[in-house]
Amino acid sequence: MRKNLIYVFLALIGLSVAGWQTYEHQRVQELARRNLAGRAHDFSAALSVVIRSQGRMAFIPRPRIEAALNELVNSTELESVVLLNASGDAVAAAGKPLPV
Structure with a gap:
């Protein structure tokens, strides 16, 4: 017991x-x-x-934005960055593609 x-x-x-x-x-x-x-x-x-x-109202060209995003991705621990517009569509991206 x-x-x-x-x-x-x-x-x-x-x-x-x-x-x-x-x-x-x-x-x-x-x-x-x-x-x-x-x-x-x-x-x-x-x-x-x-x-x-x-x-x-300044227009920033897409290649310029993507170049800045690539620098941001390369300089930090980020793997990827995607900028979305108001409707949710990708405007600019940098780094590895995100898995969906």
């Missing part, structure tokens, strides 16, 4: 550790997802400031 109680106790400890590890894994995944979204927002804000500094 006492031997069985010890095994049950050890099994409960093991299950609680496994549950705790699962919870921590999900928490860290969500934190990483939020950090990635925040960094993407920071990059897009910086890029929009640069584009706006060219003038309100």
